[in-house]
Amino acid sequence: MNRANLAAGLLLLAGTVLSGCGAAKETAGRMDSGGGAVNVSLINAKGEPIGKALITEKTDGVHIVIEASKLSPGKHGFHIHENGKCDPAEFTTAGAHLNPEGKKHGFENPKGPHAGDMLNLEAGPDGIAKGEFVDKHVTLAKGKPNSLLKDGGTSLVIHQDPDDYKTDPAGNSGARIACGVIQ
Template sequence: MPDMMAMAPANAILATEEVTPTGETGAMANLLDADGNAVGQVLLTPVTVGSDGTDALLVQVQVEGLSAATADEHGFHIHAVGQCEAPTFESAGDHFNPTDTAHGLLHMDGPHAGDLPNLTFEANGNAGAQWATTLVTLQEGETALMDDDGAAIVIHADGDDYISQPSGKSGDRLACGVITMSR
């Protein structure tokens, strides 16, 4: 699979070597599997990245024991509705896409604001990763996650191919977490 830091549109997904928290309130999502078991957490922290101080959102994910996940890559997206009704999690809606772009970090007319790199799972259902993205914000504006119907994080059954429409052939939804502001 291609290196998303190198292939994504400029400043969409950024390396996290030079990350500075802004001190603004962050958000989180507690991930549940289709049986309602807690399997992980996602932290969203407003940061600046790099020497130029680009505003971004640091996405940190830790998953443990997601038994439905195979030792492979799995799609990882922000979805448009802050609901996670098991077992299918269809209540989370489509990918978060307020700018009406094409799906995919590699698509010339993309990506959706909610497109993130795949998560790579181990055989035991564990995964962890972090990225910084400029595609979404916790502040007011067109790409604000905390709008009237909220947003959710979803882990999919298959890897995102980063180009197919409408969702990268990432398959069924294995886990979901509603994004809530941290206190």
């Protein structure tokens, strides 16, 4: 190996090590906020894996980074549900939206929103949806009424249609087409 390639390799290694240190510091901060990172596997109505989500708690709320495939193009309602069960095909075992304060559904509802209400998830023409969402109404801290890690867990649900952000109980978002257990 010549000296130029060796120098380039050492710079690349140093950058990787330094970026890894930053990631470790950020992860340590998440651990301090009450729960660390939670990985969620998403399945469709046939029980097939279609995606994943990473949930972390930061100072501004709970962050959900999601990637899902095999969705119809367009917007889909996306919610946190009260039960940690995802039995296909209809995912009714996930229960209703997480709503420990007894509010109405939707960001545009004066009596809302539910703690589990999220913005719509949008799939491209290829059926792939990627997004990052922040929910300020929930926590990963165990023992709190709005915890995603409550006894029995909670779940992420993707719906067939877009959420209208106002109609109770689920924003007219249609059938549940994908689900993932949060534990």
